[in-house]
Amino acid sequence: MSVPGGPRPTLEAVAALAGVSRATVSRVVNGGTGVRTEIREKVRQAVDELGYVPNSAARSLVTRRTGAVAVVIAEPETRVFSDPFFAQQLRGIGRELAAADTQLLLLMVESDRDHERIGRYLAGGHVDGALMFSLHRADPLPAMAGASGLPTVFGGRPDWTDTTGRAGAGPLYVDTDNRDGARQAVRHLLSRGRRRIAVITGPLDQTSAQDRLDGYREALDGPDAPAADERLVADGGFTAEGGEQAMAALLDAVPDLDAVFACSDLMATGALRTLRARGRRVPQDVAVVGYDDLAPAAWADPPLTTVRQDVEGMGRIMARLLLRRLAAPGIPLSPVITPAELVVRESG
């Protein structure tokens, strides 16, 4: 390490100490080939001794690598910090990136006005790639990433079609089988004899929310299933407060409903609060099934029957896909869909 506050060591100083040319130092520092081991070792020693840190602005013009990856969550900070889904996904991403000595930079989106600024940063050569999740339909970020040529992996299938027409250039993403997870949840409720099954959805401009609603509808489409009823569908916006309000609206519209499938655990905990306030017993009067299997599911009272998706694992896979793309840009990679699995506890 250099002395704190001292002048920053230059490439020239390294060259002088090692007794070689600037060009040789530059080649060694940037991982270029064609330098003898003996010379390479001299440069390394001089770099260590002086505490030289290459200037990445200059360096990235040569190597085009920064050693950093942007993680963009298309939600405001208040949601990111209140929904355990994001912490869990970041945990998986963070571990994989750290293992590859790659710096994670977290960017959140407070309002639509932030999109342009974030797009500019992503396009500006400060990161080697991006991971983006919780995208909404109108979100311009995928197009911006596409336009800048920045390697990007999405969490959740982006509702966005690649327009370049290049082979293998479709969006690279990691998702769970949301439709199948929802089908499992609703079939479980049907198997327990429930007939009036409501659903609390996420924002339908997100593919995960739309896919789970589709799965709910498919499960209710069998010969023995009760008829679909649009009064049994309410949007809870993927938040606990939203789940609370949606449950109240559903009970007002269909007082004799006997089950609810909440498309996230956070919304399910909100629904439980409303059911308790209205004097409905869970699961005797109303069975409740959530989605995610994050910590709030096991802590809930009663503990939540839910659909498990491996959120941390999905984060890991996203990071690994991006690292592979960065290491070998020419090799085509495919989206990864992880399985969803019903976990039966006490609520339904």
Add this chain to the structure above:
Amino acid sequence: MSVPGGPRPTLEAVAALAGVSRATVSRVVNGGTGVRTEIREKVRQAVDELGYVPNSAARSLVTRRTGAVAVVIAEPETRVFSDPFFAQQLRGIGRELAAADTQLLLLMVESDRDHERIGRYLAGGHVDGALMFSLHRADPLPAMAGASGLPTVFGGRPDWTDTTGRAGAGPLYVDTDNRDGARQAVRHLLSRGRRRIAVITGPLDQTSAQDRLDGYREALDGPDAPAADERLVADGGFTAEGGEQAMAALLDAVPDLDAVFACSDLMATGALRTLRARGRRVPQDVAVVGYDDLAPAAWADPPLTTVRQDVEGMGRIMARLLLRRLAAPGIPLSPVITPAELVVRESG
């Protein structure tokens, strides 16, 4: 905006469309002077039409500005996402930076091995400045930021002495008067007739934790105060679980203690859990005072008497100081110490 997936427009294309030289485009894009308004307008129109985004790696070599600020929290992701203090501080920072059209990049520190990588990124020209908080004594990041010359503002007084000897070059930081806040808490307990007052501290390699312990000791140093007793001091590490365990250890060591000052609300909620489990009534048997006045304080059962610090406001001030330093590097700025204020609720 440019067409997604199309080739990225170049500086040359902008110059051709505007009918001016590359140098003129560069000067306008980088905010340089000496270009006629009429020409400037032509360049702006061409930039808009083509959706040109300047490459910041190249641009920052000229302007040395990236439009982004790093926020480094020297804690692992699990702590950052479980302690509402960080979300609140980030809210204040995020709002100020967004108002100044500056991008916030959040970096967390999972392990000591991350320091070097983060130091490299900070020194690499990818950000204009840094905000750092929750630093620990041995943390090398302040020295790294100092060595790189990166303008930095600290949250909490850094336990670090500037060694450059430049006038006005001492570390710039924002803090609350932790010592005074702790004194207020303990004096309040004394005024309620409590005599055996325990303290649950944060990690003592952080100045905020050490300052609060000092304030506790000062308040107990008066002529009427009970004698200090080292068995009444336990470290709770600023986490709820730590507060739970520290409270248990304190009750084992001094079964007749009648009050506890927990140096964070999170540790106070942990202490409340232990007291409930041990059958102690709060505040009748043991009075509890916390620190921070974040959401868990008002939600606690019973609601917490605590010391309020304006965490979001401190975040705002940190961001403003950094933006001022970036706008006018030569103007000396001083650390800001915000007041602490006792909030009396039911726990003590």
